[in-house]
Amino acid sequence: MPMPSSARPPVLVIAEQRAGSLNPVTWETVAAAQVIGGPISVALAGAGLAGAATELASADVSEVLVVEDPALERYTPDGFIAALAQVIERERPGLVLFPHTYQTRDYAPALASRLGRVLIPDCVGATARDGGLVLLRPMFQGKFVAEVAPAGDGPHCVSFQIGAWRADAAARGGAAATRAVPVTIDAAAIRQRPEEPFQEAKQAVDLTQAERIVAVGRGIKGQEHLPLAQELARSLGAELAASRPICDSGWLPMDRQIGSSGQTVSPKLYVALGISGAIQHLVGMKGARTIVAVNKDADAPIFEVADYGIVGDLFEVVPALVAALGE
Amino acid sequence: MKIAVCIKQVVTRDWPVRIDESAAWVRDGDASFEMNEPDAYALEEGLRLKERHGGEVVVCSAGPARVAQVIREALARGADRAIHVESEDLATADAGVVAEALASAVREESFDLVLTGLQSDDQGFGETGVILAERLGLPHATIIMEIAADGDGAGRIRVKRELEGGWFQWITLPTPALLTIQSGINQLRYATLRGIMAAKRKDVRTVPFASPPPSAWNIVALRVPVKDKQTRFVDGPPEAAAAELVRLLRDEARAL
Numbered sequence: 001m002p003m004p005s006s007a008r009p010p011v012l013v014i015a016e017q018r019a020g021s022l023n024p025v026t027w028e029t030v031a032a033a034q035v036i037g038g039p040i041s042v043a044l045a046g047a048g049l050a051g052a053a054t055e056l057a058s059a060d061v062s063e064v065l066v067v068e069d070p071a072l073e074r075y076t077p078d079g080f081i082a083a084l085a086q087v088i089e090r091e092r093p094g095l096v097l098f099p100h101t102y103q104t105r106d107y108a109p110a111l112a113s114r115l116g117r118v119l120i121p122d123c124v125g126a127t128a129r130d131g132g133l134v135l136l137r138p139m140f141q142g143k144f145v146a147e148v149a150p151a152g153d154g155p156h157c158v159s160f161q162i163g164a165w166r167a168d169a170a171a172r173g174g175a176a177a178t179r180a181v182p183v184t185i186d187a188a189a190i191r192q193r194p195e196e197p198f199q200e201a202k203q204a205v206d207l208t209q210a211e212r213i214v215a216v217g218r219g220i221k222g223q224e225h226l227p228l229a230q231e232l233a234r235s236l237g238a239e240l241a242a243s244r245p246i247c248d249s250g251w252l253p254m255d256r257q258i259g260s261s262g263q264t265v266s267p268k269l270y271v272a273l274g275i276s277g278a279i280q281h282l283v284g285m286k287g288a289r290t291i292v293a294v295n296k297d298a299d300a301p302i303f304e305v306a307d308y309g310i311v312g313d314l315f316e317v318v319p320a321l322v323a324a325l326g327e
Numbered sequence: 328m329k330i331a332v333c334i335k336q337v338v339t340r341d342w343p344v345r346i347d348e349s350a351a352w353v354r355d356g357d358a359s360f361e362m363n364e365p366d367a368y369a370l371e372e373g374l375r376l377k378e379r380h381g382g383e384v385v386v387c388s389a390g391p392a393r394v395a396q397v398i399r400e401a402l403a404r405g406a407d408r409a410i411h412v413e414s415e416d417l418a419t420a421d422a423g424v425v426a427e428a429l430a431s432a433v434r435e436e437s438f439d440l441v442l443t444g445l446q447s448d449d450q451g452f453g454e455t456g457v458i459l460a461e462r463l464g465l466p467h468a469t470i471i472m473e474i475a476a477d478g479d480g481a482g483r484i485r486v487k488r489e490l491e492g493g494w495f496q497w498i499t500l501p502t503p504a505l506l507t508i509q510s511g512i513n514q515l516r517y518a519t520l521r522g523i524m525a526a527k528r529k530d531v532r533t534v535p536f537a538s539p540p541p542s543a544w545n546i547v548a549l550r551v552p553v554k555d556k557q558t559r560f561v562d563g564p565p566e567a568a569a570a571e572l573v574r575l576l577r578d579e580a581r582a583l
């Protein structure tokens with residue numbers, strides 16, 4: 001529902017691209033801006049942006065601002081902060097919206113700080129209240145949602161969690177004007193020297209093809225208990241996977257990690273054992289057709305996405321499941 | 328190498344957090360607290376750098392009197408001394424206020440490296456370190472999974488940054504610099520009895536937070552999230568629940 005017009009300052013969406021191709025999460029942020037309402041511009045920074053700019057111009061927004069500079073060819077926080085600070089100071093939006101990607105995490109807090117503001121990070125929604133904007137953001141590992149009211153002068157800077165808005169909800173059909181916004185960047189002042197992104201040694205297991213997955217989290221307590229989960233996986237004909245802390249501790253190899261920094265899977269069946277359901281885990285598995293969670297905490301966020309749940313001690317439930325499957 | 332490590336004290340993971348009477352924070356008066364997880368990895372990385380290059384590891388924590396507990400723990404694990412910016416309001420403050428508190432503590436010390444965790448388990452801003460870098464005028468790199476053993480000898484470090492979906496990238500930057508450390512960068516060590524004894528004699532400087540900046544936002548309410556899906560809970564003793572779940576997965580979900 002669009003908000004009343006009194007609450008509609010100009011909105012600037014910061015698009016994300018890599019090597020000239022648009023990161024599709026940008027559309028989620030465009031969708032957020034359209035719900036919040038107000039005249040919307042989208043800024044795209046980098047080098048070699050013609051294709052991505054044309055793609056963005058299909059959005060139902062007023063303008064696409066193209067911020068081209070050879071110094072922005074490779075992303076660096078120093079370069080992007082310098083460029084976007086100039087754009088924001090010139091355009092004077094009331095609200096600046098970002099998709100909460102790793103890149104945004106890397107520079108947007110410092111960009112906001114340079115403008116004398118504080119980024120309101122990782123929000124999952126926005127509503128109008130008393131003529132102002134209230135943002136929703138998860139706290140305490142997703143156990144609660146906080147309603148947060150920006151204080152002080154704009155521009156208010158906000159980032160939205162990936163998946164919080166639907167990319168396909170972004171209205172298209174406008175033929176937005178494209179405008180080049182010149183910036184001055186001193187390439188010698190960029191302090192970070194990035195190298196080419198790479199993947200670690202080839203993944204030994206490809207969990208994306210697995211039909212069934214049994215995933216363990218910190219609820220498993222110790223490496224010595226892993227055979228319990230392994231047994232359930234065997235009974236189900238499933239692959240074994242894990243949340244990040246299990247791989248961080250070296251109990252299972254990294255290529256069995258599910259989530260934003262691991263693999264994204266969509267099996268027929270996903271069984272989460274002692275996993276709390278942090279957003280970074282959920283993004284990797286919420287596309288599973290049937291999700292089962294076993295957790296001793298009935299309020300664990302994993303139950304927000306689970307189709308079936310058992311609230312209980314996995315050390316009692318898992319052996320019982322193995323026995324039931326054997327019958 | 329003179330290294331600062333910023334450590335936040337957070338409510339223990341297993342603590343059943345409940346919303347308090349103000350409906351804008353949690354009831355944590357009788358909670359148990361622990362070191363924020365990525366901060367423990369940042370501390371370990373700081374200790375390893377010191378072992379390699381010599382120097383000093385200084386722990387910085389901003390918060391109420393109770394944060395003395397994580398400061399002691401960090402000293403017991405091997406940090407040399409600590410700075411505690413003490414104020415009750417810091418427990419619930421926004422990232423801009425906390426970054427300013429930390430900046431006030433480390434600004435005069437001229438550290439070669441400032442390490443923070445990537446994100447806190449309670450507020451989960453994931454931005455205090457990056458704001459701190461900006462306020463201190465330091466170059467920064469985030470989500471670091473490795474610090475190369477040898478710099479280039481000319482005041483530079485090379486660090487491995489985690490990207491999404493299993494990708495990484497090496498970045499070189501000049502020191503002094505600020506890095507935000509990701510969990511899993513190393514294997515943690517725990518305090519020894521000797522470390523705990525030694526910690527008692529280590530210096531903790533407590534400084535007040537004289538002029539906090541205005542809050543950038545206010546938490547107007549805290550509530551339990553609305554569910555996306557209707558979970559079907561299977562109750563009963565483990566055996567009965569397991570049998571019923573298997574039946575549902577077979578007959579209803581057709582997932583077996």
Ligand SMILES: Cc1cc2nc3c(=O)[nH]c(=O)nc-3n(C[C@H](O)[C@H](O)[C@H](O)COP(=O)(O)OP(=O)(O)OC[C@H]3O[C@@H](n4cnc5c(N)ncnc54)[C@H](O)[C@@H]3O)c2cc1C
Binds near residue numbers: 315
């Ligand atoms: C940038 C970034 C990237 C990240 N990437 C990933 C990623 O790719 N994948 C990932 O998983 N995480 C990732 N994380 C970490 C994520 O935020 C969480 O910290 C992590 O997913 C928590 O893992 P967990 O659920 O196993 O542990 P916890 O959150 O500690 O949860 C343990 C759960 O086990 C339950 N439990 C305990 N004992 C029992 C028992 N006996 N029986 C039943 N239940 C029990 C508890 O109630 C609790 O819900 C990332 C974080 C960041 C900041």
Ligand SMILES: Nc1ncnc2c1ncn2[C@@H]1O[C@H](COP(=O)(O)O)[C@@H](O)[C@H]1O
Binds near residue numbers: 363422425446455
């Ligand atoms: N009150 C604090 N005292 C010391 N360090 C903090 C504090 N708050 C945040 N930090 C540091 O900043 C990192 C990111 O926290 P946050 O921005 O809250 O997610 C943490 O991992 C800590 O290293």
